[in-house]
Amino acid sequence: MKILKILAIALATACVGGFSPLAAAHGERAQMPQVRMRTVHWFDVTVSATKLDVNQILVVKGSFIPSDFWPTQFPSAEETAFLNIGVPGPSFVRLDSRVNGVPMIRSTSFHPELQYNFEITLKARKPGRYHIHPVINVKDTGPLIGPGLWVEIGGDQAAFTNTAKTLLGQDIDLESFGYANAVHWSILWAVVGVAWFVWWLLRVPIILPRFRRAAELGANADQMITLGDRRVALGFLVLTLSLIVGGYMYADDKWPITTALQAGKIAAPPAQRPAVPLDVRMNEARYRIPGRSFRVALTVTNRGSSPVTVGELDAGNVRFVNSSVLQVKPADADDLVASDALHVDGGPVAPGETRDIVVYADDALWETERMTTMIDSPDAIVAVMLFFYDGDGKRYPVEVGGPMIPVFG
Amino acid sequence: MSAVTTNTPAQVADFRHRLDITVDWLVIPLVIMLFAAVFSVHFALLVGDWDYWIDWRDRRWWPLVTPLALSVIPGVFGYLLWDRLRLPVGGTLTILALSAAAWVSRYMNFHGFGGFPMDMVFPSTFIALGLILDTVLVLTRSWFWTGLIGGYLFGALIYPLNWPLLAAYHVPLELHGNMLTVADLMGFEYVRTAIPEYVRIIEHSTLRTFGGVVTPLTAVFAGFLTVLSYWFWVWIGSLVSRTTWLRKII
Numbered sequence: 001m002k003i004l005k006i007l008a009i010a011l012a013t014a015c016v017g018g019f020s021p022l023a024a025a026h027g028e029r030a031q032m033p034q035v036r037m038r039t040v041h042w043f044d045v046t047v048s049a050t051k052l053d054v055n056q057i058l059v060v061k062g063s064f065i066p067s068d069f070w071p072t073q074f075p076s077a078e079e080t081a082f083l084n085i086g087v088p089g090p091s092f093v094r095l096d097s098r099v100n101g102v103p104m105i106r107s108t109s110f111h112p113e114l115q116y117n118f119e120i121t122l123k124a125r126k127p128g129r130y131h132i133h134p135v136i137n138v139k140d141t142g143p144l145i146g147p148g149l150w151v152e153i154g155g156d157q158a159a160f161t162n163t164a165k166t167l168l169g170q171d172i173d174l175e176s177f178g179y180a181n182a183v184h185w186s187i188l189w190a191v192v193g194v195a196w197f198v199w200w201l202l203r204v205p206i207i208l209p210r211f212r213r214a215a216e217l218g219a220n221a222d223q224m225i226t227l228g229d230r231r232v233a234l235g236f237l238v239l240t241l242s243l244i245v246g247g248y249m250y251a252d253d254k255w256p257i258t259t260a261l262q263a264g265k266i267a268a269p270p271a272q273r274p275a276v277p278l279d280v281r282m283n284e285a286r287y288r289i290p291g292r293s294f295r296v297a298l299t300v301t302n303r304g305s306s307p308v309t310v311g312e313l314d315a316g317n318v319r320f321v322n323s324s325v326l327q328v329k330p331a332d333a334d335d336l337v338a339s340d341a342l343h344v345d346g347g348p349v350a351p352g353e354t355r356d357i358v359v360y361a362d363d364a365l366w367e368t369e370r371m372t373t374m375i376d377s378p379d380a381i382v383a384v385m386l387f388f389y390d391g392d393g394k395r396y397p398v399e400v401g402g403p404m405i406p407v408f409g
Numbered sequence: 410m411s412a413v414t415t416n417t418p419a420q421v422a423d424f425r426h427r428l429d430i431t432v433d434w435l436v437i438p439l440v441i442m443l444f445a446a447v448f449s450v451h452f453a454l455l456v457g458d459w460d461y462w463i464d465w466r467d468r469r470w471w472p473l474v475t476p477l478a479l480s481v482i483p484g485v486f487g488y489l490l491w492d493r494l495r496l497p498v499g500g501t502l503t504i505l506a507l508s509a510a511a512w513v514s515r516y517m518n519f520h521g522f523g524g525f526p527m528d529m530v531f532p533s534t535f536i537a538l539g540l541i542l543d544t545v546l547v548l549t550r551s552w553f554w555t556g557l558i559g560g561y562l563f564g565a566l567i568y569p570l571n572w573p574l575l576a577a578y579h580v581p582l583e584l585h586g587n588m589l590t591v592a593d594l595m596g597f598e599y600v601r602t603a604i605p606e607y608v609r610i611i612e613h614s615t616l617r618t619f620g621g622v623v624t625p626l627t628a629v630f631a632g633f634l635t636v637l638s639y640w641f642w643v644w645i646g647s648l649v650s651r652t653t654w655l656r657k658i659i
Contacts, residue, residue, distance in 0.1 A: 170580070214495050
């Protein structure tokens with residue numbers, strides 16, 4: 001029997017610990033591709049350091065463009081949104097968060113097709129290795145997670161400091177401010193409460209004798225409450241009310257200047273974007289499941305002065321790169337870059353020319369990042385961000401989207 | 410000589426006394442743990458974030474939602490303890506149990522596991538509200554007056570009761586050209602990925618025509634609603650205490 005128990009425990013441990021994948025990130029793969037491809041397009045996301053110590057500063061920067069193909073099934077970022085950072089708990093504290101230079105302390109709105117450049121300043125608090133993502137929380141939609149990068153914090157959390165200065169000139173330590181005061185008041189009330197309970201507990205045994213007596217007295221059970229009980233109750237009531245009033249007066253005297261919790265929205269101005277001298281129309285999108293191949297047929301009109309070609313296709317934070325146009329290496333093992341996965345049929349589009357081209361993004365990342373479930377979308381529409389490059393290496397981001405047809409054979 | 414010995418009345422009384430004490434020792438800790446568990450789940454579901462975070466305890470919703478949710482368990486169990494045992498401890502004991510469980514949870518889960526500083530997540534204090542219910546019940550021996558007086562004070566006094574704990578976090582400061590309170594700053598700095606700023610419900614309401622007075626107005630309304638809530642849950646307690654339910658099951 002003992003051996004059976006040991007075997008059962010070993011089997012359960014192996015099932016849970018041995019075969020479970022490591023849960024070290026933020027479940028970005030769990031979001032349906034429709035959400036990842038058609039809500040926010042993130043790009044140029046960087047971190048200022050991949051290794052730092054407690055108390056050192058980390059800056060997370062990048063840009064995003066809300067999609068013009070936002071699913072109608074859930075509310076858009078035009079209503080209420082908040083620029084956030086995805087880290088496991090307060091492993092960092094957020095000192096600043098800006099969109100195009102405007103502090104994003106509170107919620108805001110982000111509009112489709114406009115570009116927003118963000119910068120989040122963090123201070124390392126808790127040693128460990130963390131996968132950091134920029135996040136946009138959209139009211140009634142949920143978190144929209146940006147690309148993740150690994151950052152390692154060294155040092156000792158005990159050395160962490162986080163201070164602030166109030167408008168009254170007081171320097172405060174946010175790690176412990178007001179806590180001792182809260183503990184003292186909580187203990188005081190606990191003592192008074194326990195004292196009341198002890199008054200009744202003193203006459204142990206109480207349960208069965210009082211149950212029998214109450215049943216015996218029936219409608220006259222109030223006789224069990226003695227004059228002494230009533231006097232003590234009056235004393236406790238007076239003490240309680242006096243402490244509440246006294247505590248309130250004490251607090252008003254100690255902190256005479258206070259204000260309401262702050263909420264509301266802040267306007268986020270869009271960034272100035274250089275004009276894109278391109279008209280791009282998506283004619284067809286097909287995803288061939290066996291080959292993990294995404295094919296987009298486009299009609300491109302080049303109104304610029306230099307030939308352009310597609311250098312990168314971004315779909316739900318996965319970057320498919322045309323290696324003949326640019327070289328991109330993954331920043332770490334989990335950076336979702338397919339460095340040589342984009343091929344263009346049709347060649348560069350010359351100035352003044354309108355041409356049909358076909359873009360192929362073929363890589364196993366479609367499968368490993370669970371993007372293949374896009375065929376289960378309730379409206380079968382996809383959107384991707386294309387980065388065109390001209391002869392001078394100038395980049396033009398263009399979003400295209402429309403119906404997608406799966407190919408099963 | 411008979412093999413059967415007869416216990417004297419003194420021996421029977423002594424045995425019964427020892428049995429009563431044993432029942433107390435077994436049942437009282439179990440009941441306190443039951444109160445802690447039931448109240449914690451109930452409070453987490455109905456109040457939750459409003460009491461978890463220092464930057465959620467606003468002047469309008471926190472003092473309204475909290476007493477309404479908080480008066481349920483003292484109403485039900487308070488009736489049972491009074492009706493069956495004439496013990497006026499339902500308010501104080503249930504809230505003491507909730508407070509103990511809340512402190513353990515905030516320290517172990519929010520601080521130890523989650524990593525948040527305790528000054529951001531400590532629980533509010535409600536024990537005085539339970540004391541008010543119990544002492545008014547002893548003095549009036551009436552559910553009507555306990556609900557009317559005790560219930561009203563229960564709802565109305567939640568904010569002034571906690572003001573000595575919360576006032577320090579409402580001191581204003583400046584961050585990047587914006588005025589915040591200390592609590593707002595903590596909420597901004599200590600990252601909560603799953604709790605964006607807009608999830609907080611800060612003073613969403615109408616009735617702004619009383620010279621800017623927010624807290625007293627909320628207190629009056631909370632007191633009124635808590636009277637009704639307390640009466641209702643005492644009534645539920647009276648239904649639960651009927652042994653007809655038990656007889657039907659058995």
